[in-house]
């Protein structure tokens with residue numbers, strides 16, 4: 001029998017920050033064996049505050065709506081009580097009983113991550129079997145695993161719906177819990193209809209028929225909905241999936257009650273009027289007031305701003321190059337040299353601290369592929385290095401890429417590879433923005449701006465987790481600077497990054513620059529040399545040139561896809577596309593780049609038509 005865990009030693013710093021609760025896991029009602037495992041094997045000394053609030057409510061069987069900052073332990077807040085209640089069941093659960101708990105997550109990587117945590121939690125309760133199903137995996141193998149029986153199933157919505165509709169051996173008659181992790185993201189990704197169908201099939205819709213409601217009552221169905229950001233779409237999901245929910249993390253926002261009373265709150269069916277008001281007020285607050293999103297207190301948020309005078313500066317750049325030899329330094333960055341700036345910042349991060357983990361967020365898959373190639377392969381012998389003749393890699397660290405167009409094995413390799421490295425860069429789309437708990441990520445760079453402020457919050461939430469320090473850096477063009485105001489509305493306050501200092505730290509012809517006069521950074525000898533190296537790297541091979549063109553065209557398409565208020569901030573017509581093309585190492589005018597891209601596409605379509613077999617292929621019947 002595990003020793004009774006008394007009050008766990010408070011974690012001093014974090015407790016002051018309000019991250020950890022002053023109670024212990026046994027105080028929350030968890031089984032001593034599970035508590036011992038959390039402490040001895042998983043190294044968790046005390047519950048976080050959100051765990052201290054949520055776990056007793058989950059154990060009590062009430063529906064729950066949880067809002068808590070990124071990196072505060074929401075996963076354990078729902079998995080620990082589920083494992084606790086499952087291990088208590090008599091007779092013991094068996095695989096033939098099928099699925100008791102269903103956890104829905106928006107991405108495959110998050111599915112793997114939550115599955116890994118579930119595996120750790122059931123370590124001492126071997127009769128409880130976790131499993132996962134997700135897009136990109138072998139469906140036949142998943143069917144076999146479902147037929148055997150999975151007690152705690154982690155799933156992405158699309159694949160779950162598929163098995164619910166086509167895998168008769170999938171047993172969920174004992175389903176007790178449905179958890180929506182990153183709930184707003186699941187809806188944002190267009191799974192709203194799939195979720196409604198899933199709830200319908202599982203008989204878990206609040207607005208379902210009387211018969212389904214009785215079924216739900218009889219099974220004591222408990223739905224839990226968690227997110228670090230709530231929005232109006234979550235209200236809809238909450239309305240159809242939660243019954244008498246206890247709202248945690250919302251009250252603090254509305255200062256209507258302390259967290260202790262949150263547990264005991266009982267609500268009328270669906271969301272009662274005052275809950276509606278809390279959610280409506282809170283969700284409208286998502287757009288209106290400052291303190292909507294709680295960001296980790298130890299997160300440092302900064303931005304790098306481009307220069308509005310970039311055109312003039314670029315035209316003059318080569319003419320006034322000699323000014324640089326006099327060490328005059330302008331003070332702004334043109335969008336044309338933003339990639340050179342990104343490379344410089346990455347280089348300074350890895351020179352400042354040997355073991356560094358950095359995630360760079362980009363807006364499209366093609367852009368991830370292009371930048372992954374540049375960061376991985378760029379070599380140079382600028383005139384700025386002491387050893388003039390030796391080519392060397394610009395960045396001496398492993399660079400991983402992650403996006404939704406990669407095949408599943410490559411995605412898994414990247415995800416696990418970056419997680420296990422001590423020092424590496426991950427270049428990714430927003431597929432890595434939510435929930436992923438990469439250990440020791442010190443810096444998040446948003447080279448392309450996110451969409452809503454909620455996506456900003458989740459992206460930066462990949463660092464500064466569970467009390468760790470972290471930095472977040474956002475690249476902005478001068479025309480995008482109003483985005484800072486939008487972020488401020490949601491509680492994100494950014495300061496300017498000391499770019500000049502970083503640049504001056506790089507030697508020019510072997511000496512440090514002595515600042516005499518502020519001139520554009522585009523004419524900083526380091527930047528000019530790096531930009532030249534980039535352009536020759538990109539234009540030297542057709543493959544890299546094609547990657548650059550595809551990335552540029554996809555970037556423009558993504559830029560026009562901003563929605564709502566953000567459309568007035570991120571407007572393509574305000575950008576100088578020639579400079580944007582330069583930031584992809586391209587010297588051609590965007591129209592040519594775009595045109596050649598169209599020509600390429602037409603040529604590819606003709607090739608595919610020629611390759612396609614003459615006779616129509618028989619389409620396999622649905623299983």
Ligand SMILES: Nc1ncnc2c1ncn2[C@@H]1O[C@H](COP(=O)(O)OP(=O)(O)OP(=O)(O)O)[C@@H](O)[C@H]1O
Pocket residue numbers: 043044045046047048051068069070071072073074075076228434435436437461462465466
């Ligand atoms: N009680 C605890 N004590 C120490 N570390 C913990 C505790 N609970 C969770 N952690 C660790 O904190 C990190 C963040 O946990 P988790 O990923 O569940 O956060 P989250 O709130 O779900 O974040 P996000 O909003 O980004 O999904 C993980 O590394 C986890 O192992």
